[in-house]
């Protein structure tokens with residue numbers, strides 16, 4: 001993938017520093033730390049949580065073995081995520097009106113560590129990257145790449161790009177009103193909730209592919225990169241994650257689709273480069289793909 005590190009986009013909100021922790025008194029202290037302080041406060045009768053917040057949140061970190069200061073690798077990743085954010089949004093600015101007659105509006109991307117406040121509740125690293133329709137922001141803790149590597153996915157540049165493009169696919173679904181329709185449909189048919197979620201997720205994969213098509217046409221993405229994207233898509237397939245975590249697979253609990261489905265919908269978008277290729281809702285909810 002061809003790109004040059006070049007600072008952070010104006011659409012990036014960097015909350016990784018200790019002063020920008022998004023209303024939680026700064027980064028550093030993980031949820032484990034907060035719970036620890038709470039327990040200590042209850043046992044001793046002293047308000048350690050209050051003194052933590054009053055002190056600006058600068059209590060020694062207890063959130064694992066990640067360094068408090070960003071590493072060169074993390075810095076590079078922040079710039080890559082920022083580059084992809086800008087490129088994907090520029091692409092949709094052109095494609096969305098062309099293909100759907102709808103104008104595109106920019107989403108923002110929040111970089112955080114451990115946890116931060118989002119329009120959809122507290123964002124936690126453990127949840128993985130996500131898009132919040134309420135504030136139209138993508139939330140990413142760059143520590144997710146370690147997790148992706150742990151479950152066998154590629155963390156090459158295009159693999160990271162696929163994840164960002166997938167989240168912005170959810171933003172496109174939000175602009176087009178698809179996300180809202182799905183939520184209403186889900187509320188009326190609780191039994192279909194997971195099946196509907198799979199369709200929404202596979203569509204976001206396909207929309208990531210539509211961006212990939214444009215990036216390939218412009219010479220940013222090359223044939224060899226696609227494998228990295230597909231590897232990431234396979235790693236985050238429901239069947240793969242379930243096999244990794246509990247050894248067995250239960251398709252009725254799938255919310256994102258299998259590795260094969262995720263790869264195939266990404267490729268559909270990548271090959272056709274058109275949003276019309278991404279109709280994951282065409283057949284009945286119970287039909288296979």
Ligand SMILES: [Zn+2]
Pocket residue numbers: 166167170201204
């Ligand atoms: Zn998603």
